[in-house]
Amino acid sequence: MVYPRCRDFLLITLCATTVQSVAAQTLRILNWEDYLADEVIAAWEQQSGWQVEQVFYDNEAERDLILANKAVRNIDLVVIGDEIIQRMGKAGYLAPLTEQYVEGLAPIWQGSCGDYGSPYLWGSLGIAYRTDKVDQAPANWKDLLYPIGAWQNHIGMIGQYDELLGPAMLAMSLDPMSNDEGHLKRAFELLKRQSESVLTYEYAPSYLSVATPEEQEELWVTQVYSGDEYTLNDLYGSQVWQYVLPEDGVLLWLDCLAVVASSSNQQAAQEFIQFLGKSAINALDSESVGVATPSLTAKSLQSEEFASDQVTYPPADVLAKARRYKPLDSENIRLRTQIKDALIRYHDSK
Structure with missing residues (x-):
């Protein structure tokens, strides 16, 4: 199930809290819209038996307000930038991850999500x-x-x-x-x-x-x-x-997947992150949403047209001068x- 983009913090809070009556076997993800492939969600639901629901945000300030709102208790996962993840984790809003799950992670992104996240897309x-x-x-x-x-x-x-x-x-x-x-x-x-x-x-x-x-x-x-x-x-x-x-x-930006500290489904949330880190899944997800994967192994599985696109994957000379x-x-x-x-x-x- 997908919840519509919420236009302000109050409405997002209401969107998030309206799902409390849904069955317990549900993972709820705070995410940008069009940023998780439907095919990947379907594959996870079939494999795990868990349902996936998304609550959309369209700016980072809204997302951070949601994470900081103690009244919101039913968000399990969040997509969050590597430039802010450590601050939010140390503030107690995110749960530490036992490991980063991306197979074949490119050296440039090693350690970028710190102790609280696993690289998702960049x-x-x-x-x-x-x-x-x-x-x-x-x-x-x-x-x-x-x-x-x-x-x-x-x-x-x-x-x-x-x-x-x-x-x-x-x-x-x-x-x-x-x-x-x-x-x-x-x-x-x-x-x-x-x-x-x-x-x-x-x-x-x-x-x-x-x-x-x-x-x-x-x-x-x-x-x-x-x-x-x-x-x-x-x-x-x-x-x-x-x-x-x-x-x-x-x-350049890197988005990380993180588990929300207040989640009651932390084990399942970590398993979902591990699932998304599998090379074949990561390759499919990345190409479906049109955004680069941080995994060299996943990139090698993508179509030649997508993997060679120099807008999605800028050439080495551009990356050498880019700022993070x-x-x-x-x-x-x-x-x-x-x-x-x-x-x-x-x-x-x-």
């Missing part, structure tokens, strides 16, 4: 554009942040502090994870100027999923995570969205959150 933060609307494809973050006039009110940005500030700092040749207040202020000023051209700060798949046909036509260029272009094309009903890796800096998301200290998070909130208030006041 990708990049980049730009998607409408091939039928944009004459010249964006090549870098500068194109998005210093937009041409034709893009006025047709740009989408992800309204989260890390996704907003990282690319802005890369566009100015700064460290995207910098805690320098001067760097953050410069990034804010750039984003503030760009906001005159921004249509929405809502995550593009969420925006398009509720937009009218007329509103869908207004979004031409947007920040997305790799793999989102498939969702955007499905939502639009035509293959018009294309993804590009920015030439002035690629940000990394844990930020509390003060850096506070400053970035203030900037994000001020930016969106400024945009909405116009």
Whole structure:
């Protein structure tokens, strides 16, 4: 069973708690939408006898609020980024894993999920554009942040502090994870100027999923995570969205699978993580959702077309220059959150 995307924290809490009356043999996963293949769920249910239910979130702040809410007791697993997993684990929201379960894990991802998670899928933060609307494809973050006039009110940005500030700092040749207040202020000023051209700060798949046909036509260029272009094309009903890796800096992310500390099904949750780590399952799941696997063994089982795709699996020279998301200290998070909130208030006041 799948629960619809919940649009705010209160509604997500209600969505999560409405499933309490369902049979006990159920694993509930807090996840991004379209991020776990139906075929994989069906295979697990047949093998284990457990049912899988998903509760969707569409931004990380919502997810973290759910995990921190002591009233929510029926979420068993969560998909969570490696840059925050240790902080959430040490805060008591996640249960330690006895081992990481991915077969043939690539060296770059070794140890990334720490003591509380197992690597799931990885990708990049980049730009998607409408091939039928944009004459010249964006090549870098500068194109998005210093937009041409034709893009006025047709740009989408992800309204989260890390996704907003990282690319802005890369566009100015700064460290995207910098805690320098001067760097953050410069990034804010750039984003503030760009906001005159921004249509929405809502995550593009969420925006398009509720937009009218007329509103869908207004979004031409947007920040997305790799793999989102498939969702955007499905939502639009035509293959018009294309993804590009920015030439002035690629940000890489890794999602981990973790067991929620308050879960009463921790053994089954760990078994599900182990199941997803099997090479054949991981290969199927990764290719079905259109996102890269961290397993070299699983990648070797994927179709040549998918495994050789240089957007999904960037070439070595791109990876060598790419930046990883990394844990930020509390003060850096506070400053970035203030900037994000001020930016969106400024945009909405116009």
